[in-house]
Amino acid sequence: MSDSSARHPFLDHPGPVPFAHRGGADGPAGENTLSAFKIAVDTGYRYLETDVHATADGVLLAFHDRRLQRVTDTKGRISLLTAAEVATARIGDEPIPTMADLLEAFPGARFNIDVKEPNAIAPLTALLRDTGAVERVCISSFSDTRLAAMRAAFGPELCTSAGPREAFRMWRASRKLKPGEVPDPATLPKVAAACLQVPPNLGRIVVVDERLLATAHAAGLPVHVWTVNEAADMERLLDLGADGIMTDRLDTLKTVLTKRGTWS
Numbered sequence: 001m002s003d004s005s006a007r008h009p010f011l012d013h014p015g016p017v018p019f020a021h022r023g024g025a026d027g028p029a030g031e032n033t034l035s036a037f038k039i040a041v042d043t044g045y046r047y048l049e050t051d052v053h054a055t056a057d058g059v060l061l062a063f064h065d066r067r068l069q070r071v072t073d074t075k076g077r078i079s080l081l082t083a084a085e086v087a088t089a090r091i092g093d094e095p096i097p098t099m100a101d102l103l104e105a106f107p108g109a110r111f112n113i114d115v116k117e118p119n120a121i122a123p124l125t126a127l128l129r130d131t132g133a134v135e136r137v138c139i140s141s142f143s144d145t146r147l148a149a150m151r152a153a154f155g156p157e158l159c160t161s162a163g164p165r166e167a168f169r170m171w172r173a174s175r176k177l178k179p180g181e182v183p184d185p186a187t188l189p190k191v192a193a194a195c196l197q198v199p200p201n202l203g204r205i206v207v208v209d210e211r212l213l214a215t216a217h218a219a220g221l222p223v224h225v226w227t228v229n230e231a232a233d234m235e236r237l238l239d240l241g242a243d244g245i246m247t248d249r250l251d252t253l254k255t256v257l258t259k260r261g262t263w264s
Helices: 034-043 099-105 118-131 144-157 164-174 210-218 231-240 250-260
Strands: 017-021 047-054 060-062 110-115 137-140 196-198 223-225 244-247
Touching: 017 034, 017 250, 034 047, 034 099, 034 250, 047 099, 047 118, 060 099, 060 118, 099 110, 099 118, 110 118, 110 144, 118 144, 137 144, 144 164, 164 196, 164 210, 210 223, 231 244, 231 250, 244 250
Parallel strands: 017 047, 017 244, 047 110, 110 137, 196 223, 223 244
Antiparallel strands: 047 060
């Protein structure tokens, strides 16, 4: 079962959680820009997903890629550049926002933050402490080591999603279930996470199905699915019992949840 003895404040939401992935990457503004996040908030989203990298001098940026060139007019690896050098880059006509910018600009929002590089751990830890924003965030990562470092810094007050190894152990445990079977929580792997955040599939392997959801729920873990952009897929996952959907298409998810009476 999850080591969390109580539901984390980040997860306190009535009904399935709608997440604006990178602020709504398929919207009119560039991904991970202040404009994108403002559109998401104005649309009614209060859960905003983003990513963080740190510059060579320790400034934490809300940006997905290691390198600048895919979405900006500048080249270079963020971890090798100073904040002043990165400040000249533009996503459309906007600078890359810092994570501090986002926390300040949207005080009513909760942020799902994917830690992309080891050098982002220390500045993110400092930022969350300095701003008192720990209860407003959930930390995710494709690195078990980075998640372990964040958990060590804050303990159970920090909401984190399952790392790759934890998620795999939960999925593997789910494969032992028969259709409709509910697992015994005592038999499930223990994880330090407060939630499970996974894709619907990995190649041809189905990740999110009735068995995974039953297993995660028996362990006390809500399941958030990324990145889901088609209405039919959203409906199917919600019918299965998914606890949250991350999407690039904000209007599509809002429409689906509104029709189901679960948009709030």
